[in-house]
Structures are given as structure tokens and as C-alpha cells.
Amino acid sequence: xxxxxxxxxxxxxSQAIAESLMQEMERDERVVLLGEDVGRSGGVxxxxxxxxxxxxxxxxxxxxxxxxxxxxxxxxxxxxxxRPVVEIMFVDFLGVCLEQIYNAMAKIPYMSGGRVPMPMxxxxxxxxxxxxxxxxxxxxxxFAHLPGMHVVAPATVRDHKGLMAAAIRSExxxxxxxxxxLLLKKSKDFLSGAEVPEGAFVTPIGKANIVRGGxxxxxxxxxxxxxxxxxxxxxxxxxxxxVEIIDLRSIVPLDVETVANSVARTGRLLVVDEDYLxxxxxxxxxxxxxxxxxxxxxxxIQRHAVPDVPIPAALSLEQAIxxxxxxxxxxxxxxxxxx
Amino acid sequence: MxxxxxxLYRMMTRMRAFEEACLEGxxxxxxxxxxxxxxxxxxxxxxxxxxxxPEDAVVSTHRNHYHALAKGVPPRALLAxxxxxxxGLCRGRGGHMHPFDPDRHFSATGIVGASLPVALGxxxxxxxxxxxxxxxxxxxxxxxxxxxxxxxxxxxxxWDLPLVCLIENNQYAISVPIGEVTATSTISxxxxxxxxxxxxxxxxxxxxxxxxxxxxxRKTRKGGGPSVIEATCYRFRGHYEGDHDGYRDRSEKxxxxxxxxxxxxxxxxxxxxGEGDAEGLAAIDAEARAEMQAMLAEVRxxxxxxxxxxxxxxxxxxxx
Numbered sequence: 001x002x003x004x005x006x007x008x009x010x011x012x013x014s015q016a017i018a019e020s021l022m023q024e025m026e027r028d029e030r031v032v033l034l035g036e037d038v039g040r041s042g043g044v045x046x047x048x049x050x051x052x053x054x055x056x057x058x059x060x061x062x063x064x065x066x067x068x069x070x071x072x073x074x075x076x077x078x079x080x081x082x083r084p085v086v087e088i089m090f091v092d093f094l095g096v097c098l099e100q101i102y103n104a105m106a107k108i109p110y111m112s113g114g115r116v117p118m119p120m121x122x123x124x125x126x127x128x129x130x131x132x133x134x135x136x137x138x139x140x141x142x143f144a145h146l147p148g149m150h151v152v153a154p155a156t157v158r159d160h161k162g163l164m165a166a167a168i169r170s171e172x173x174x175x176x177x178x179x180x181x182l183l184l185k186k187s188k189d190f191l192s193g194a195e196v197p198e199g200a201f202v203t204p205i206g207k208a209n210i211v212r213g214g215x216x217x218x219x220x221x222x223x224x225x226x227x228x229x230x231x232x233x234x235x236x237x238x239x240x241x242x243v244e245i246i247d248l249r250s251i252v253p254l255d256v257e258t259v260a261n262s263v264a265r266t267g268r269l270l271v272v273d274e275d276y277l278x279x280x281x282x283x284x285x286x287x288x289x290x291x292x293x294x295x296x297x298x299x300x301i302q303r304h305a306v307p308d309v310p311i312p313a314a315l316s317l318e319q320a321i322x323x324x325x326x327x328x329x330x331x332x333x334x335x336x337x338x339x
Numbered sequence: 340m341x342x343x344x345x346x347l348y349r350m351m352t353r354m355r356a357f358e359e360a361c362l363e364g365x366x367x368x369x370x371x372x373x374x375x376x377x378x379x380x381x382x383x384x385x386x387x388x389x390x391x392x393p394e395d396a397v398v399s400t401h402r403n404h405y406h407a408l409a410k411g412v413p414p415r416a417l418l419a420x421x422x423x424x425x426x427g428l429c430r431g432r433g434g435h436m437h438p439f440d441p442d443r444h445f446s447a448t449g450i451v452g453a454s455l456p457v458a459l460g461x462x463x464x465x466x467x468x469x470x471x472x473x474x475x476x477x478x479x480x481x482x483x484x485x486x487x488x489x490x491x492x493x494x495x496x497x498w499d500l501p502l503v504c505l506i507e508n509n510q511y512a513i514s515v516p517i518g519e520v521t522a523t524s525t526i527s528x529x530x531x532x533x534x535x536x537x538x539x540x541x542x543x544x545x546x547x548x549x550x551x552x553x554x555x556x557r558k559t560r561k562g563g564g565p566s567v568i569e570a571t572c573y574r575f576r577g578h579y580e581g582d583h584d585g586y587r588d589r590s591e592k593x594x595x596x597x598x599x600x601x602x603x604x605x606x607x608x609x610x611x612x613g614e615g616d617a618e619g620l621a622a623i624d625a626e627a628r629a630e631m632q633a634m635l636a637e638v639r640x641x642x643x644x645x646x647x648x649x650x651x652x653x654x655x656x657x658x659x
């Protein structure tokens with residue numbers, strides 16, 4: 001955990017990732033970074049800035065556009081004793097290299113009977129910022145459905161740094177999904193967790209974060225959904241609706257306990273998920289809470305997610321289907337009115 | 340390189356006897372999935388065994404048993420893994436297509452086209468650390484039409500990595516003859532597209548192949564860059580045990596098995612050279628068979644994995 005005496009500064013999400021990579025690569029020479037435009041350009045979102053100059057081309061490798069092979073190369077590197085961080089520029093592109101991700105990276109620890117660790121991170125960017133159907137998805141539930149991978153999606157700036165360090169130090173494979181909105185957001189605009197310690201620290205993977213305490217309703221979300229929900233919660237608070245917001249941080253492992261403890265108090269559950277609705281995170285959360293608390297534990301259940309449609313290009317259409325501050329606020333008011 | 344002919348012969352017969360022991364597990368359902376054997380491709384295993392050090396890496400395919408044996412994977416643990424036992428190399432979790440031996444830097448994949456990327460990662464790690472090791476990525480002729488073949492040879496070449504791409508060209512991608520899906524007359528000539536020298540060798544001539552492969556590995560090990568070597572051979576059995584194999588003429592199979600059996604070819608050569616006699620070589624055959632049969636009998640009395648452990652090893656336990 002963070003040393004409380006460390007000096008804190010406000011930085012933004014992409015700086016936090018770059019700083020974490022820099023510190024972990026300093027700390028452990030086995031850490032290598034590879035991907036498209038991670039070197040000379042410092043990453044299309046700036047998350048790998050300054051690393052090429054500091055560590056050189058063998059540890060910070062600009063690859064050709066060959067995702068299947070350089071992802072498999074990461075698998076081989078991990079088996080050879082390195083700790084690769086493979087960047088796949090957009091999460092949508094993981095389809096190109098899914099074979100190596102779910103058949104090799106995720107399964108080798110199991111297939112080897114626990115003999116082969118897989119200390120590998122796939123860092124990628126997801127989320128909606130107007131990039132339409134092929135550059136906007138989140139897909140975390142897709143990877144959570146496939147066994148053998150931890151799936152992490154940070155929300156606060158602080159967690160961008162701490163969770164990345166945890167992912168790199170883990171012996172297990174991690175899909176690390178950054179949100180483009182959070183990578184581009186200015187530090188001063190964050191509602192939560194933009195104060196970040198300067199030195200290296202680890203935020204444990206698998207422990208949810210209660211970012212706002214409340215008594216009326218439990219709102220479970222992650223990634224950019226946390227900032228959107230904080231905005232919405234501030235609005236409805238004026239009308240006396242007191243929302244508790246839980247940032248899951250990771251969906252594998254899933255911290256059901258923190259969610260269930262909150263729901264046991266509030267009796268009302270809203271899941272806000274920027275991923276697709278069906279067969280996804282929202283249903284999983286609801287079922288796990290019911291399994292833990294019993295089928296009668298919830299007075300209200302609501303799911304707010306992308307309704308099983310490719311992401312459209314036009315802003316008017318995107319806003320109609322993707323959860324944002326306004327739609328979350330609307331959902332909260334509807335729930336309050338119906339209760 | 341000084342080769343010991345009787346050792347070469349013995350290695351090939353042991354490999355075949357190992358594979359024949361595996362065949363016995365199919366009708367009994369002790370191996371309850373498909374089984375891909377390499378019978379007819381023994382010379383390639385011998386070549387690997389001669390050229391590689393324990394620190395070199397091999398990433399193999401769905402047809403991997405000889406490569407594992409060549410890399411020094413313990414036959415007893417490998418056979419037990421193939422027979423799905425708790426005593427197996429991977430405690431029965433991997434099975435015959437997915438053996439992993441991290442101590443010997445051996446692994447395999449059941450996905451065609453997926454071996455070279457992993458081998459590339461080993462090669463990169465060796466270069467990064469300045470180690471004198473090579474990574475051998477093995478693929479069949481079918482895999483050379485996968486995008487990874489192009490991607491990996493390009494990356495290996497441009498970064499000058501110690502990767503040896505070994506192509507086992509057994510002439511069929513399951514049922515599809517190579518000539519119907521591959522435009523060039525050899526596969527190795529494609530190496531030129533990456534600025535590399537490729538070589539095609541007769542993969543059933545154990546001495547010639549062993550020498551050629553050792554020379555290739557030596558060149559790559561000494562910093563000569565990646566290599567592409569294609570070994571021609573013939574798959575004696577179906578793609579998997581149970582394959583009806585109606586896509587190859589009976590007459591073709593009969594003829595090829597006679598012409599392209601590396602063991603009987605070498606037996607004739609040794610006898611002709613006076614380096615062995617029929618009786619002595621038959622004794623080597625019998626010894627190999629007896630060894631593998633004894634191992635099989637042991638494996639058959641090994642326990643299957645305890646069902647209560649089915650969820651073990653999904654993630655590694657971590658000390659925090």
C-alpha cells in the first residue's frame with residue numbers, strides 16, 4: 001500500500017500509467033513492453049511516454065501490426081522468465097489475437113498443472129469517446145467469461161497507477177482495460193482519486209472501492225462509469241437521494257462481498273455497465289448478490305448497460321445507448337420514484 | 340559432427356515404440372480424446388535431440404511427442420500425461436496436445452499456427468539477456484499458410500532473433516495436399532521474402548537431416564540470425580487416430596510408407612555398410628518395445644487425477 005508520507009500530486013490517467021510502467025521497469029529488469037507505437041511515440045494515449053528513451057528498443061519494442069504474433073511472443077517471453085506488458089492499442093483489436101489470449105496465455109497455467117506461471121499483462125484501451133463501432137467497446141465481460149485471466153479496469157487516477165503495478169507484479173495473466181475518456185481527461189476534472197503518490201505502490205487486484213458512501217441505493221460500476229455515477233449521484237443528492245457507489249476495480253476477481261454488504265443495507269441495486277447488456281456483468285452481479293443474500297434480498301434491481309447494439313457513430317445515437325451522467329441520473333430518479 | 344549410427348537407430352526405434360504404446364490407449368479409451376502420432380517422422384526427433392542444449396527452447400505442435408522426447412522430457416511422465424494420469428507431466432490437465440515442461444523449456448500448442456509466436460518470445464528473451472540459446476518453433480506445412488508464419492519470420496528477421504523455424508512438411512494439412520493450397524514448390528523458399536536463407540532437406544534421411552539441422556542451429560546460435568529449415572516427410576497414420584483417411588489413396592500410402600520410413604531406410608543402410616546386422620538391429624527394436632511396454636504397464640496402474648482437484652491451477656496462488 002501507499003506510504004502515507006509520500007508526496008502527493010494531481011496527475012492524469014495516462015501519466016499515472018506511464019509513471020507506473022517506468023517505476024516497475026526500473027524495479028525489475030524482467031519487465032518488457034511491446035506493442036504498436038509504444039516506443040518512439042510514447043503510445044497513442046501517452047501511457048508509455050519516456051520509456052523508450054529510458055530503456056531502449058529491446059525493453060520497449062515498437063512492433064509491426066501483427067497482434068496475433070506479438071501477443072504470442074508475450075506468452076513465450078513470460079515462459080522464458082520475462083514479465084511482458086503487451087499493449088493492444090484498442091480493446092476491439094483483441095479479436096485479432098484472441099487465440100493467443102484465451103488459448104495460450106489464459107490456459108497454460110492450468111494446462112501445465114500449475115507448473116508454468118504466466119506473469120503477463122495485456123494493456124489496452126476501451127470505452128466510448130465517439131469512435132463508433134470498432135473503436136469503442138469495453139468487452140471486459142468477454143474476457144471475464146473466458147477462464148484464466150484477471151480482468152482489471154481502473155477508474156481513479158490513483159488506481160491507474162496502483163493497479164498497473166499490481167498487474168505487472170502478478171504471476172497471473174491480467175487484461176488491463178484503460179478507458180479512453182479517463183486517459184484523455186484532465187487531472188483537475190477528476191471527481192475522485194486524482195491525488196497520486198509519487199513513489200511506486202500497489203493497489204491489490206480484487207478489492208472493490210466504495211467511492212461514495214450512501215444509504216438509499218447501491219450503484220455498482222467500474223472504469224469511467226465511476227466518474228459518470230459520481231456526477232449523477234451529486235445531482236440526485238440535492239433531492240435527498242443518497243447513493244452508495246462501488247467501483248469494482250476488477251471483475252475477475254469479483255469482490256461480491258463488498259457489493260453484497262452494501263446491498264444488505266440498501267436493498268436496492270443498480271449496475272451501471274458500459275459493456276453490452278446481455279450475458280454480461282450486470283446479470284452476473286445481480287445473481288451473485290442473490291446467491292449470497294437470498295432471492296428476497298432486493299427490493300429494486302436495475303441494469304443500465306449498452307443494449308446489445310454496435311456503438312453508432314453519431315453523438316445523438318451514442319448518447320441514446322451508452323450510460324453517461326445524464327442517463328444514470330435519470331435511472332436513479334426513476335428508481336427513487338418507484339420505490 | 341560425429342554421429343553414432345546405432346545410437347541414431349536406437350533413438351528412432353525408441354520414439355516409434357513410444358508412439359506405438361500410445362496407440363494402445365485409444366481403443367481402450369484410456370486416451371479419450373483424439374491422438375495425433377508422428378509415426379514416420381522419427382528422424383526429425385533425432386535431429387532435434389542432437390542439435391539442442393537443455394537451455395534451448397522448443398515450442399511444438401499438436402503432433403509433439405517426438406519433439407518432447409528429443410528435448411529430454413521424461414518419457415514416463417509424458418506417457419502418463421498422454422494417458423491422462425495424475426502422475427503425468429501436467430497432472431493430467433494438459434493431455435497429449437498440451438505437454439509443458441518448464442525445466443526443459445518445452446511446450447506445445449494444439450492450435451495450428453500458434454507455435455511460432457511463442458517460440459519468437461523465447462528467442463526475444465534469449466537475445467535480450469545475451470544468452471547463447473536458440474528457440475525452435477516447429478510447424479507443419481499446414482501452419483505455414485497461417486498469418487503467424489509471415490508475422491513471425493518477419494519479426495525474427497528484422498530484429499535478428501535466434502529463432503529456428505522447423506517445418507515438418509508431411510504433405511497434408513489434414514486432408515488437403517500441399518500443392519492445392521501452397522503456390523511455391525517448396526516452403527523454405529519463402530524465407531527469401533524475409534531476407535533469410537531457407538533450406539529444404541529430406542526429413543527421412545536421419546544422418547543427412549541431423550547434420551543439416553545441427554549446422555542450421557549452429558549458425559543461428561552463433562548470431563547468424565533466424566533460420567528456416569523444411570524437412571520433408573510423410574504421415575504414416577491418419578491425421579488423428581480414428582481418421583478415416585479416405586483422402587489418400589491406398590496405393591499412395593503403401594508406396595510412401597515403403598519409401599519414406601526413416602527407420603527401415605536406415606536399417607538397410609546400416610546393413611549395407613556393415614555397421615549393423617539384421618539380428619542386432621532387431622534386438623534394438625525388441626529392446627525399445629520392451630522398454631515402452633514396461634512403461635505403459637506402469638502408467639496403466641497410475642491413478643487418474645482426483646476429481647476434487649478439477650478447479651486447481653486456474654490461477655497461481657500468490658504471496659502478497
